[in-house]
Amino acid sequence: MPAELDSIRLDKWLWAARFFKTRGLAQEAIAGGKVHVNEQRVKPGKEVKPGTRLSITKDNLHWEITITALSAQRRPAKDAVQLYEEDPESHTKRQQQIIDEREMRALMPHNGPEHRPNKKERRMIHRFKQDY
Numbered sequence: 001m002p003a004e005l006d007s008i009r010l011d012k013w014l015w016a017a018r019f020f021k022t023r024g025l026a027q028e029a030i031a032g033g034k035v036h037v038n039e040q041r042v043k044p045g046k047e048v049k050p051g052t053r054l055s056i057t058k059d060n061l062h063w064e065i066t067i068t069a070l071s072a073q074r075r076p077a078k079d080a081v082q083l084y085e086e087d088p089e090s091h092t093k094r095q096q097q098i099i100d101e102r103e104m105r106a107l108m109p110h111n112g113p114e115h116r117p118n119k120k121e122r123r124m125i126h127r128f129k130q131d132y
Helices: 010-016 023-031 077-083 088-107 119-131
Strands: 035-037 053-058 061-067 084-086
């Protein structure tokens, strides 16, 4: 991690820390109020430094983190985790929510078709519809 960085744009940091796949998605999330800096809404160009507290909401999951390092480059996930420190309560709450969602998906039957009909099945459907 480069030591010469003393601050970086919020959207760039979120992208480098792998919270969002693109900077554009990070900018949309910030503008949409899904990311708060020190409990306040901000713009994507907000400069952040180590020690800044972030609150991130994405896909019904919530992170409460503190920035520990800055990076202008996107690194592997192993390195990206070292850019921040997550609150223990936030981590346990998020893990419990993931477990609950998995259990709900296991209990709920999938209502849609398993697959798209292949050629043989489409012919059978057409024959059935023509007979009635």
